[in-house]
Amino acid sequence: MTRFIFITGGVVSSLGKGLASASLGALLQARGFKVRLRKLxxxxxxxPGTMSPVQHGEVFVTDDGAETDLDLGHYERFTGVAARRTDNITTGRIYSNVISKERRGDYLGATVQVIPHVTDEIKAFIGSDLTDEDFVLCEVGGTVGDIESLPFLEAIRQFGNEIGQEHALFVHVTLVPFLGAAGELKTKPTQHSVKELLSVGIQAGMLLCRSEHPIPADQRRKIALFCNLPPERVIAANDVSTIYEVPLAYHAQGFDEQVLQYFNITNAPKPDLRRWDSVVKRVREPEHDVTIAIVGKYTTLIDSYKSLAEALAHGGIANNARVRLEWLDSQIFETEDPVPHLENVHGILVPGGFGERGTEGKIHAAKFARERKVPYFGICFGMQMAVIEAARNLAGLKGAGSTEFGPTEHPVVGLMTEWLRGNELEKRAANGDLGGTMRLGAYPAILRQNSKVRAIYGAGEISERHRHRYEVNINYRQALEQQAGLIFSGLSPDGELPEIVERADHPWFVGVQYHPELKSKPMDPHPLFAAFIKAAMEQSRLV
Incomplete structure (x- = not known):
């Protein structure tokens, strides 16, 4: 029978529940178990599709087109298990489902309440779409004590009771702060957090104690005594130099071993962590050093580009290079000369985004990269801005722009109202809902013979994940290829949707309509990021 592990958090947010879940999944997987990770x-x-990136961080998109929490990106990167639509649920989705059922009369006239109807819906999600997984890890967002998380805590309490203690483990992530004035670690916040969890009927079976300082054995025994746990199930979670060291650090603390002991699993093989050791070694001891400028709109919160930053790090791992990132707000290039900001970088990446703010700055960045022969990587919006730059400055299409920002004389980027997904026609309306109405998820692309991207991928057909509403206008292909030197090197199977553009007159200039960063992993860097960092290394020898 599948075993369920529920990961909750207390005291403060951002303690690393997502990384803890991903790391435990990786450790169990390294022991030969089949795992699945979910986020509540x-x-x-x-x-999160309509939420501001600077409030919530990036939106991670799955192959099946779900807009999900960024923690699902951690899950995929650490385990390689592709996330699905059924791996992320929100209170909004739960209540939407419950209200839809009530309107249809599914509850047969019953008074609809949080218990049992909302909690039943949550429990149904937790146990849905499973096959033969050995472990399902469910991370509960928020912090114990938050009013909005109470239905989820009640649901996992019920779920644990229903499947039995031998099949359910509650792991609580908490904070052990160090007070400089007192010169000591304080365990009281952890004690109160565990007590808060107990007040809703959940006894933590294991604690992960985040701390900037090592937690001495006597402090761990104290925590264990107050929290009704064996000392060996109080796991220290100290800061590490790279997130890819977290599985190794947790294993050294006995996290995975204690999980197996809790479930009375005694015959599991030792985990093979050599790949993790190799990744950490390359991160710590790189042979090369490159600097990449990310010219974006949401640079006030780096989590807005979490997968992107990790994919660039993966490109560095592939090339045994340290990748230094310079985060530049694209708006500065609308009032300042980009040269002082960009002349010493080895590569320029313009990521995705929505809205008109900062777009002219991104266009200036693309122009700088084209003219100065600096490796350029345009992703989604970054590809569109590179196309607009080429249309204006090389193809003679003055005023070229995107209909996303209003009417334009030359709409080289515009809203696609319908397209094919396989054999099914998908349609969108310009004035329709924003949430869930983009081209979302995995779509195939055909790569042009003898193109740079075909050589990079080593394949003629690829599948990549999308999240966008506007497309490069295929009707301008001839002008852009013949007059601006752009090569449309990747197209949708029907030839209607441009997926990739590149330049033959440039060392490395590639724009893609999709988000390759969503499929990159430390053990399997995405080929485009590996190639981009390699080109940046070549550029570093020229600067």
């Missing part, structure tokens, strides 16, 4: 989010949005 307490906010009322149906999904």
């Amino acid at each position: 989010d307490p906010y009322l949005n149906v999904d």
Whole structure:
């Protein structure tokens, strides 16, 4: 029978529940177990698709087109298990489902309440779409004590009771702060957090204690005594130099071993962590050093580009290089000369985004990269801005722009209202809902013979994940290829949707309509990021 591990958090947010879940999944996987990871989010949005990146961080998109929490990116990167639509649920989705059922009369006239109807819906999600997984790890977002997370805590309490203690483990992540004035670690916040969890009927079976300082054995025994746990199930979670060291650090603390002991699993093989050792060694001891400028709109919160930053690090791992990132707000290039900011970088990446703010700055960055022969990587919006730059400055299409920002004389980027997904026609309306109405998820692309990207991928057909509403206008292909030197090197199977552009007159200039960063992993860096960092290394020898 599948065993369920529920990961909750207390005291403060951002303690690393997502990394803890991903790391435990990786450790169990390294022992030969089949794992699945899920996220329960307490906010009322149906999904994070309409949320500002500077409030919530990036939106991670799955192959099947779900807009999900960024923690699912951690899960995929650490385990290689592709996330699905059924791996992320929010309070908004739960209540939407419950209300839809009530309107249809599914509850047969019953008074619809949080218990049992909402909690039943949560429990149904937790146990859905499973096959033969050995472990399902469910991370509960938010912090114990938050009013919005109470239905989820009640649901996992019920779920644990229903499947039995021998099949359910509650792991609580908490904080052990160091007070400089007192010169000591304080365990009281952890004690109160565990007590808060106990007040809703959940006894933590294991604690992960985040701390900037090592937690002495006597402090761990104290925590264990107050929290009704054996000392060996109080796991220290100290800061490490790279997130890819977290599985190794947790294993050294006995996290995975204690999980197996809790479930009375005694015959599991030792984990093979050599690949993790190799990744950490390359991160710590790189042979090369490159600097990449990321010219974006949401640079005030780096989590807005979490997968992107990790994919660039993976490109560095592939090339045994340290990748230094310079985060530049694209708006500065609308009032300042980009040269002082960009002349010493070895590569320029313009990521995705929405809205008109900062777009001219991104266009200036693309122009600088084209003219100065600096490796350029345009992703989604970054590809569109490179196309607009080429249309204006090389193809003679003055005023070229995107209909996303209003009417334009030359709409080289515009809203696609319908397209094919396989044999199914998908349609969108310009004035329709924003949430869930983009081209989302995995779509195939055909790569042009003898193109740079075909050589990079080593394949003629690829599948990549999308999240966008506007497309490069295929009707301008001839002008852009013949007059601006752009090569449309990747197209949708029907030839209607441009997926990739590149330049033959440039060392490395590639724009893609999709988000390759979503599929990159430390053990399997995405080929485009590996190639981009390699080109940046070549550029570093020229600067």
